[in-house]
Amino acid sequence: MAVRGVLKMGNPLLLQVAEPVTEFNSAELDRLIGDMFDTMAAEAGAGLAAPQIGVSRRVVIFGVEKNPRYPEVEEVPSTVLINPVITLIDSEQEEGWEGCLSVPGLRGRVARYARVRYTGYDQRGDRVEREVSGFHARVVQHECDHLDGILYPRRIRDLRLFGFEEDLDAPGGLRGD
Numbered sequence: 059m060a061v062r063g064v065l066k067m068g069n070p071l072l073l074q075v076a077e078p079v080t081e082f083n084s085a086e087l088d089r090l091i092g093d094m095f096d097t098m099a100a101e102a103g104a105g106l107a108a109p110q111i112g113v114s115r116r117v118v119i120f121g122v123e124k125n126p127r128y129p130e131v132e133e134v135p136s137t138v139l140i141n142p143v144i145t146l147i148d149s150e151q152e153e154g155w156e157g158c159l160s161v162p163g164l165r166g167r168v169a170r171y172a173r174v175r176y177t178g179y180d181q182r183g184d185r186v187e188r189e190v191s192g193f194h195a196r197v198v199q200h201e202c203d204h205l206d207g208i209l210y211p212r213r214i215r216d217l218r219l220f221g222f223e224e225d226l227d228a229p230g231g232l233r234g235d
Contacts, residue, residue: 059092061100062111064159072160073207076107076114079140082183087117091138091181094119103159104134105197107204110160116141118201122193131193139186142178142202146171147189154196155233156210157223165233166220168213170196 065072079087090113098106098119105120121136151169158164173191176198180186190198200210214220219232226233 059089059096061096062093064097064101064106064110065112067158067161067209067211069160071109071112071114072204072209074109074114075207076109076116076205078116079179082140082179082181087140087181090115090117091119098159101159104131105201106159107201109204109207116205118142118198118205120197120201122197134194134197137186137198138180139176139178139198139201140181142176142198142205144199144202145175145177147173147175152192152196154193155226156196156200158200158210160204161209161211163222163224164211164220165223165226166211166214167216168196168200168210169215170199170213174199176202 090108094106094108094111097111104122105118108115108117118139119137120134122131122134150172152172153167153169155165156168172195174195175189177187211220225231228234
């Protein structure tokens with residue numbers, strides 16, 4: 059497998075709606091998913107969508123154990139999710155800071171649904187279905203947005219809560235002490 063370059067905000071592929079996967083359990087899909095996991099690990103990401111590495115397919119991966127970019131969050135199981143569908147469990151939303159490998163060095167406060175159900179398939183074509191909350195719900199919504207051409211800055215309600223990590227985390231910064 060290989061670490062691939064991550065496309066950055068401004069690349070037109072990141073604004074496109076990705077195409078569904080129609081063939082499961084293939085060498086091509088296995089290679090794509092392997093490259094995605096290698097890339098996510100190399101970048102210390104919590105998740106990655108295929109369009110971020112230049113492949114317009116409805117494939118996302120995510121998972122968090124101990125991650126230096128997200129030291130305060132609960133663990134999220136390593137997941138491959140293909141052709142996902144997200145269903146809201148209720149309308150409650152939570153605000154939280156988000157970053158993105160395609161928007162390096164920046165963070166913003168984004169409202170996401172607190173509880174969601176997601177369904178889809180793994181790379182073998184087996185059905186995946188989970189009800190999740192907290193950071194897990196945030197991650198899956200963020201990654202699935204990529205499949206619809208949406209980067210998290212479009213979800214920020216108050217652009218005063220968007221900035222460079224080093225300034226946000228500095229003493230006196232919005233996330234600092």
